[in-house]
Each structure stands twice: as C-alpha cells, then as structure tokens.
Amino acid sequence: MIKRRVVLHFPKELVDKPIVYRLVKDFDLEFNILKAEVSPKEEGVLVLEIKGNDEEFLKGIEYLKNTGVKVQPLSQDVSMDRSRCVDCGVCIPLCPTQALVRNKVSWEVEFIKERCIACGICVSGCPYKAMSIKF
Amino acid sequence: MKTIEEINKKIKEGKVVVVTAEEILDIVKEKGAKKTAQLVDVVTTATFGPMCSSGIYFNIGYTKPRIKLGGGKVTLNKVPCYPGFAAADLVLGASSLPEEDPRNQVYPGEFRYGGGHVIQELVEGKDLILEATAYGTDCYPRKYLKTYINIKDLNEAVLFNLRNCYQNYNVAVNTSSRVIYTYMGILKPNLGNANYATCGKLSPLFNDPYYKTIGIGTKIFLAGTTGFIAWWGTQHNPSVERTEKGIPKFPAATLALIGNLKEMSSKWLVGTSLYGYGVSLSVGIGIPIPILDEEILSYVCIEEKDIISPVVDYSSSYPQGKEDILGFTSYAELKSGRIKIGNKEIPTGCLSSIKKAREIANILKNWIKEGRFFLSKPVASIPSADSGYSFKPLKERKVEND
Numbered sequence: 001m002i003k004r005r006v007v008l009h010f011p012k013e014l015v016d017k018p019i020v021y022r023l024v025k026d027f028d029l030e031f032n033i034l035k036a037e038v039s040p041k042e043e044g045v046l047v048l049e050i051k052g053n054d055e056e057f058l059k060g061i062e063y064l065k066n067t068g069v070k071v072q073p074l075s076q077d078v079s080m081d082r083s084r085c086v087d088c089g090v091c092i093p094l095c096p097t098q099a100l101v102r103n104k105v106s107w108e109v110e111f112i113k114e115r116c117i118a119c120g121i122c123v124s125g126c127p128y129k130a131m132s133i134k135f
Numbered sequence: 136m137k138t139i140e141e142i143n144k145k146i147k148e149g150k151v152v153v154v155t156a157e158e159i160l161d162i163v164k165e166k167g168a169k170k171t172a173q174l175v176d177v178v179t180t181a182t183f184g185p186m187c188s189s190g191i192y193f194n195i196g197y198t199k200p201r202i203k204l205g206g207g208k209v210t211l212n213k214v215p216c217y218p219g220f221a222a223a224d225l226v227l228g229a230s231s232l233p234e235e236d237p238r239n240q241v242y243p244g245e246f247r248y249g250g251g252h253v254i255q256e257l258v259e260g261k262d263l264i265l266e267a268t269a270y271g272t273d274c275y276p277r278k279y280l281k282t283y284i285n286i287k288d289l290n291e292a293v294l295f296n297l298r299n300c301y302q303n304y305n306v307a308v309n310t311s312s313r314v315i316y317t318y319m320g321i322l323k324p325n326l327g328n329a330n331y332a333t334c335g336k337l338s339p340l341f342n343d344p345y346y347k348t349i350g351i352g353t354k355i356f357l358a359g360t361t362g363f364i365a366w367w368g369t370q371h372n373p374s375v376e377r378t379e380k381g382i383p384k385f386p387a388a389t390l391a392l393i394g395n396l397k398e399m400s401s402k403w404l405v406g407t408s409l410y411g412y413g414v415s416l417s418v419g420i421g422i423p424i425p426i427l428d429e430e431i432l433s434y435v436c437i438e439e440k441d442i443i444s445p446v447v448d449y450s451s452s453y454p455q456g457k458e459d460i461l462g463f464t465s466y467a468e469l470k471s472g473r474i475k476i477g478n479k480e481i482p483t484g485c486l487s488s489i490k491k492a493r494e495i496a497n498i499l500k501n502w503i504k505e506g507r508f509f510l511s512k513p514v515a516s517i518p519s520a521d522s523g524y525s526f527k528p529l530k531e532r533k534v535e536n537d
Binding site: 086087088089090091092093094102106107108121124125127128129 | 183184185243245247320321323327328329330405407408409410415417472481482483484485486487488489490491493
C-alpha cells in the first residue's frame with residue numbers, strides 16, 4: 001500500500017479531457033483532490049493524494065505521464081527559505097494541515113513538508129516572503 | 136540600592152552581572168528577591184517585529200549645479216520620499232509605496248516593495264536609484280536629477296522611529312464570515328486564528344511598567360548598534376487601566392527611537408509585506424534595565440501569566456473605531472499556541488519574533504559584560520500612569536463652504 005501526494009500539470013490541450021477517473025477505473029487507486037486550478041493560460045494544476053497498491057500506483061502514474069500530464073511529487077513545490085524566515089510564526093495558524101509548527105524550546109518555526117498540501121496560504125501570509133510555491 | 140554610576144563602574148571592571156528578562160525568573164526563585172537585587176545589576180529586554188511608524192532621514196549632499204529638493208518630488212527606487220526639508224535632506228517612511236503599486240485595487244494587494252524594503256537595501260549597502268524633480272531657483276537652478284546613491288556616500292543617515300516598543304498590544308481576531316487582511320496578518324473567518332504582536336515577557340516596557348529606569352536619553356540596542364530613546368512615542372497612552380502588578384491591560388506607552396543607520400544591520404531591519412495591508416519595517420530593539428533596588432527587580436520578575444491583552448475583533452470593532460473587546464487573554468495562553476474565547480479554542484499566531492528578541496537580549500547582555508556598552512541615566516522622564524497624559528481620537532469637524 002502506498003500513499004503519495006502529487007502535483008499534476010495538464011497542458012492546455014488536455015484540460016477538457018477526462019483522465020483522472022481512470023486511476024480509479026483501471027488501477028483501483030483512491031484519490032483525494034487537495035487543490036484544482038485552471039490558469040488564465042488554460043493550463044490545469046491538480047494536487048492529488050493517491051492511495052493504492054504499490055504496483056498499480058506506479059502503473060497509474062505511468063499512464064498519466066503517457067497521456068502528456070506532467071507529474072511531480074508535491075514536496076518539491078513548497079519551500080521555506082530559512083535565510084528569510086524570522087521565526088515569528090504568523091503562518092502557523094494559517095496552515096490547514098499543521099505543516100508549520102513551533103518548536104517550543106528554540107521557538108523556531110518548522111516546516112514539515114510531508115504534511116503540506118500546497119494550498120499556498122503561507123506564501124501570502126508570510127511578511128518576509130520566506131515561503132514560496134512552484135507548480 | 137545601586138546607582139547607574141556604580142553599575143557602570145562594575146561594567147568597566149568586568150564585574151557586572153547581567154541576565155535576560157527570561158533568565159531572571161529562575162534566579163529570583165532560587166535566591167529570593169533581596170539577594171537577587173544585590174547580585175544582579177542589569178536585566179536585558181528585547182523585541183523584534185513590524186513597526187510601521189519607522190523611518191529614516193538622510194542628506195544626499197550638494198550637486199553641481201545645485202538642486203533644491205524641498206518642494207519638489209523625490210523617489211528612491213521609485214518609492215516616494217518626503218522632500219519638505221531644505222535642499223538636500225530627505226525623509227523616507229517604512230509604509231511609503233511606489234506610485235505604480237496597484238495597492239488594493241487588485242484585492243488583496245501583495246505590497247511586495249516599499250519604504251521598509253528600501254531602508255533594508257540601503258542598510259545592506261546596495262546602490263539605489265534616486266530620481267528628483269525640482270522647480271529651480273536662482274541659487275538652486277537644477278530641475279532634474281537621476282543618480283545612484285549609496286549609504287556610504289550619504290552625509291547623514293539616521294533611523295528615527297516615531298512610535299514603537301508598544302507596551303501591550305491587541306490580540307486580533309475576525310468574527311466575520313470572510314477572510315480579512317490586516318496589519319495583524321491574515322485573519323481567518325469565524326475566529327479562525329488569534330494574532331498577537333508583542334514579545335510578552337521579553338518585551339521592554341512590560342519589564343519597567345512605570346518607566347522608572349527607561350526615559351528620554353536611555354541608551355539602547357537599535358538594529359545592531361547603539362541608539363537612544365529620543366522621546367515618548369506618538370499615541371503614548373500611559374493612563375489606561377492596569378493590573379495589580381502595574382501591567383497596562385491595553386496598548387499603553389510607546390517610544391520614539393533614534394540611531395545611526397550607517398552602523399545598523401539588515402539582520403535587524405527587515406522590509407516586510409503585509410498581504411492586503413501594506414509594507415512595513417521590522418526592527419530589532421533591546422533595552423537594558425538597571426536593577427537599582429528591589430522595586431525595579433519586582434517589575435522585571437513579571438511572568439507571562441501576569442501579562443494580559445485585550446482580544447479585539449478586526450472585522451468590526453477595530454475598523455469602526457469602537458472600543459469594545461471580546462475579553463482578555465494572557466501571554467501564557469497566547470504562547471501555548473491556543474487561546475479560548477467563549478467555548479472556542481483558537482490557534483494563535485505571533486507577528487513578533489521571540490527567537491530574534493532572545494538573540495537581541497543576549498547580544499546586549501554580552502555587550503555589557505564585555506564592557507562595550509555602558510548604561511545611561513535618562514535626562515528626562517516620559518509621562519507615566521499618573522501623568523494624566525492620554526491618547527485622543529481625532530475630533531472631526533465639518534469644513535464649511537468646501
């Protein structure tokens with residue numbers, strides 16, 4: 001069993017095609033949509049949490065890639081620039097998945113990538129531009 | 136009983152005992168008040184956070200032919216400066232924005248660059264573009280100037296803060312059903328978060344609540360160098376209700392600070408972007424408190440649980456200028472990460488950096504220990520709780536025949 005968060009980029013020509021449902025139909029994968037967006041350039045971004053059999057998971061990802069969808073693991077997309085962070089913690093209550101937490105001893109703000117769903121609210125909420133997101 | 140002179144003598148002899156406002160608590164628990172007041176000479180306090188009422192003034196020197204900037208228009212990296220002082224003196228405030236910034240026309244605005252960022256870059260030693268237009272006079276004929284300037288070439292560059300080091304501040308919440316964007320950060324709907332702004336126990340004025348040692352002329356740590364308290368800050372409001380231990384229950388005293396920008400570090404002067412609100416400058420400040428007697432010691436022994444702040448609704452009361460509050464909460468609760476309002480537990484966020492404040496309190500401690508920083512006696516007091524001094528809202532009067 002595997003559970004992974006991935007970012008799918010749909011080029012303009014694929015945005016109106018049904019693709020993701022086949023993950024369920026052909027590969028018996030479970031998915032949860034964390035974020036979905038179509039940009040003004042008509043490219044689509046979909047953030048999914050996918051759960052299922054290891055082998056089927058890889059096949060499913062392979063299928064997506066073959067259709068022309070670009071697949072990226074989620075954790076690469078949000079990052080914290082430690083040189084900009086001042087450890088104020090104004091981001092902590094904004095994060096819906098507790099991916100930003102306070103170390104109560106050092107009083108540092110820690111970013112737990114595995115919990116991040118790339119919603120991007122910390123990017124707007126950080127006064128020091130320490131958080132960035134790239135899809 | 137000790138005097139500032141005696142403490143300075145100890146600093147010179149390398150015998151001074153200095154601890155931070157956090158460290159003093161364990162010492163007094165272990166040794167008792169009487170012994171501690173004899174043993175400890177100085178307690179250091181500190182804060183680091185966005186302080187919008189910060190600004191700089193600087194003198195660019197004369198051009199050939201001369202140009203009179205006063206009455207003209209001047210920008211630094213496209214951010215407007217205030218040129219209303221003579222020919223070559225300029226003032227730049229942390230909240231100034233480039234004319235072309237869309238502000239909140241695309242709501243919420245991002246406010247990526249403004250006065251605070253220009254000040255940070257100037258301190259970092261970057262070349263900045265100064266552009267000026269003037270009207271020209273017989274003695275100052277030039278009408279246009281565009282040049283790089285660098286802090287090292289300026290005659291004077293001074294940080295001057297009209298109001299900072301707030302003694303207590305609101306805890307901001309949002310009771311409405313939509314997200315709001317404030318100077319207290321992004322506030323989620325339906326009491327989604329509660330944001331506070333001071334460093335609590337470490338914050339300077341909580342440790343000297345009646346300003347018995349802190350006054351005009353007090354030498355301080357200001358953004359990496361020594362600075363001074365120039366005056367009390369604007370909106371100084373010392374007459375608000377206080378707790379038994381003398382801690383104001385509402386925002387109270389403020390300080391106006393001054394120091395040499397050329398000696399400061401961008402580690403402690405950081406341009407900030409408050410989403411949907413504007414730009415600001417985060418400033419690092421440290422203030423030493425001489426432990427002259429047991430009374431002064433009792434003030435620095437204040438704990439987080441003794442500091443309480445009003446919870447204010449920034450979706451209605453604050454913008455409408457109403458004084459009603461949702462209740463009080465303590466810094467012990469705020470720093471635990473959650474506060475309770477009614478039956479609801481709300482996660483807290485902090486605008487100030489307690490980690491950076493700790494770092495400053497320790498730097499100031501080491502400066503004093505190493506004999507690099509001597510204490511100064513205030514040359515005048517700032518208005519205290521019994522002064523009758525208070526902050527007034529604007530009385531608007533209708534302008535006739537407008």
